[in-house]
Amino acid sequence: xxxxxxxxxxxxxxxxxxxxxxxxxxxxxxxxxxxxxxxxxxxxxxxxxxxxxxxxxxxxxxxxxxxxxxxxxxxxxxxxxxxxxxxxxxxxxxxxxxxxxxxxxxxxxxxxxxxxxxxxxxxxxxxxxxxxxxxxxxxxxxxxxxxxxxxxxxxxxxxxxxxxxxxxxxxxxxxxxxxxxxxxxxxxxxxxxxxxxxxxxxxxxxxxxxxxxxxxxxxxxxxxxxxxxxxxxxxxxxxxxxxxxxxxxxxxxxxxxxxxxxxxxxxxxxxxxxxxxxxxxxxxxxxxxxxxxxxxxxxxxxxxxxxxxxxxxxxxxxxxxxxxxxxxxxxxxxxxxxxxxxxxxxxxxxxxxxxxxxxxxxxxxxxxxxxxxxxxxxxxxxxxxxxxxxxxxxxxxxxxxxxxxxxxxxxxxxxxxxxxxxxxxxxxxxxxxxxxxxxxxxxxxxxxxxxxxxxxxxxxxxxxxxxxxxxxxxxxxxxxxxxxxxxxxxxxxxxxxxxxxxxxxxxxxxxxxxxxxxxxxxxxxxxxxxxxxxxxxxxxxxxxxxxxxxxxxxxxxxxxxxxxxxxxxxxxxxxxxxxxxxxxxxx
Numbered sequence: 001x002x003x004x005x006x007x008x009x010x011x012x013x014x015x016x017x018x019x020x021x022x023x024x025x026x027x028x029x030x031x032x033x034x035x036x037x038x039x040x041x042x043x044x045x046x047x048x049x050x051x052x053x054x055x056x057x058x059x060x061x062x063x064x065x066x067x068x069x070x071x072x073x074x075x076x077x078x079x080x081x082x083x084x085x086x087x088x089x090x091x092x093x094x095x096x097x098x099x100x101x102x103x104x105x106x107x108x109x110x111x112x113x114x115x116x117x118x119x120x121x122x123x124x125x126x127x128x129x130x131x132x133x134x135x136x137x138x139x140x141x142x143x144x145x146x147x148x149x150x151x152x153x154x155x156x157x158x159x160x161x162x163x164x165x166x167x168x169x170x171x172x173x174x175x176x177x178x179x180x181x182x183x184x185x186x187x188x189x190x191x192x193x194x195x196x197x198x199x200x201x202x203x204x205x206x207x208x209x210x211x212x213x214x215x216x217x218x219x220x221x222x223x224x225x226x227x228x229x230x231x232x233x234x235x236x237x238x239x240x241x242x243x244x245x246x247x248x249x250x251x252x253x254x255x256x257x258x259x260x261x262x263x264x265x266x267x268x269x270x271x272x273x274x275x276x277x278x279x280x281x282x283x284x285x286x287x288x289x290x291x292x293x294x295x296x297x298x299x300x301x302x303x304x305x306x307x308x309x310x311x312x313x314x315x316x317x318x319x320x321x322x323x324x325x326x327x328x329x330x331x332x333x334x335x336x337x338x339x340x341x342x343x344x345x346x347x348x349x350x351x352x353x354x355x356x357x358x359x360x361x362x363x364x365x366x367x368x369x370x371x372x373x374x375x376x377x378x379x380x381x382x383x384x385x386x387x388x389x390x391x392x393x394x395x396x397x398x399x400x401x402x403x404x405x406x407x408x409x410x411x412x413x414x415x416x417x418x419x420x421x422x423x424x425x426x427x428x429x430x431x432x433x434x435x436x437x438x439x440x441x442x443x444x445x446x447x448x449x450x451x452x453x454x455x456x457x458x459x460x461x462x463x464x465x466x467x468x469x470x471x472x473x474x475x476x477x478x479x480x481x482x483x484x485x486x487x488x489x490x491x492x493x494x495x496x497x498x499x500x501x502x503x504x505x506x507x508x509x510x511x512x513x514x515x516x517x518x519x520x521x522x523x524x525x526x527x528x529x530x531x532x533x534x535x536x537x538x539x540x541x542x543x544x545x546x547x548x549x550x551x552x553x554x555x556x557x558x559x560x561x562x563x564x565x566x567x568x569x570x571x572x573x574x575x576x577x578x579x580x581x582x583x584x585x586x587x
Contacts, residue, residue: 013317017097017134021090025138028086033149035080091138098130098316105319110326111391115351120203124195125319129312136309150291157288161281164271165264169289172260186245191311194238201231210475264289326393326411333404334413338498340402341366341529342388348396349383356395357383359552367498370530372540374573375549381533384549385501388531389418419497421521423504425488427476432461433468435476435487439495447494454523455490456516457483482517489520500524502532537574546570 018025106126114122158166204227208215215224268285271277277285347361358380365371373381386392387399390406398405406414419439427435436448443451448468452458460483464470476484492500502521518539534540541560548556548569555569563570 014094014133014313017094017101018090020097021093024086025090028083028090028138031079031083031086035076035083035149087138091135094138095130095134098134099127102126102130102316102319105322108324109322110324111386112325112351113322118199118203119206120199120201121196123202123206124199125315128198129195129315133309133312133316136306136312139309154288154292158285158292161285161288162268162271162277164276165268165285165289168263168267169260169292172256172263173292175256187242187307188311190238190242190245191308194235194242195315197231197234197238201228201235204228204231261286261289326390328410329408332408332410335401335404335409335417336413338367338401338417338529341369342499342531343400343403344384344387344397345400346397347384347387347394347399349380349387349392350395351392357552361397361549361552361554363547363554363557365529365531366544367529368527369544370525370532370540370542372532372534372543372546373549374534374537374540374546374570375555376551379549380552381549382503385420385503385531385533388499388501389415389420417497418499418501419492419495419524420501420503421485421488421492421524425476425484427472427479427484427487429472429474431466431469431471432464432487435472436468436490436494439491439493443494448490451490451493454493454520455486456520456523457486457490485517486520489517489524493524498528500528500530502530502534504533504535537570537577548573 103126106122155166155170158169204224208224215221264286268277268282272279272282342365344361344363347358348356349358350356361380361384363371363384373384375381383392387394388406390399390409390411393407398407400406401409401414428438433448436451437443439451440447445468449458452461461467461470472478472487476487479487502525532540532543540546543560546556546558546560546563547554548563550569556563556566558566564574
């Protein structure tokens, strides 16, 4: 069974979500009292019916009792409907509150959290658990209270009719709850494994949706079908394990109940014969006993639902108790403007403890300059750029803006000063207008068209039937690669941030698209401090400074001409690209 401590803790932690709706919740709970209590009405009428009608043959009672039974049942039905409506309303409101709290927590989690958790885990734990917990909490509370008051009323009926038989029935009733303690621990382990497995199933669905073109182009259908079959086989195995662990409870309850009824009938027969109780007492007692025992036959299934609900609550607060690795310092300052620049001082960084990615990085990015980061793939260029908006914290050393460590600045004010354009920019479902306004929600339509013009996207949008209100599909599905990039650039334009970070913004484009996007990027870079991560060296020849990063270290630094003249790592990269370009021309 759920421990008393667990009940108290869960109730306390869920109270803030229940508190705004406490009146309706209380009314819904209050209605369970008469709903449960009226269960005893039918059993109570059995005694006068047997004694007055069946034994004494009094006709008045035979006409009255059926109407009373129907009347009480109708009243119980009306109250039950009202209780169900109120409890469902409260449950859904609580679910919304919990989901909003979980989503707020998700938004404040740092990049490393998303690196370490797959999409299925997040979808399941941030959505499904809220529904399981909230709906289960209200529904099970309603059932518990209804059955409690029903049991109390029925126990009173039994005691009234025969305290001897009541003692037997209650003694047998105690046997109902002993087996539940036995399965509780095993069930918790199975539920935990089931959550992990269901999360993996959701991940497969998500990857199939997002990666459908890759799956088809690489003919990966058999591989993903195999993965899905394995995941669903595990789902089946865990479901059957749950059945084996818990479903013997209900048949056992049937057996225990039959033992109780058998003992009551045996002892009741003796008491009737000896004249200690009447036939009416006995029939009323049996009716109350059956009404008390019958719901308990399904206690195994109910226990599974209750346990799932409380385990979901535990998982929810496990998430809500998480603390992001990156927090604003207590004395964090607002970054209003940038006067000097960005400086990396002896920076070391590792994503995973013991596996250092950056080694002793020293780099100056003065205000108004354009600094390009080049080097071999996986050398750490994107990691360097991610440290500027503090998507991650350095392991050693410091990243400063105007001599102020970024850890001493509020994350919001820091990121408001930075616009980022990635190789694969994430566009959100909605319209072109909605995606641009993400850069500045208060921008006017004139400012939006100016941003589109600078992003070389104005003519394209004007030709669309719905213009700015054109739907672009999930992740910009209805746009070409170049159009996606330019829309992302327009979003960066309208943000009008003094720092721009371009993370291989043209590397995935063909030559024609690259020329248009590069023109848009050149417009974006004017009069701003720019950090460019470039694969194609032809795009960064005019950079103020070029830093070559290989294997997490800056191996060279200087202008394009100076580095070519040096004949080192940059010169080798440039020669390689020039040779590749010549080979393509010959082909």
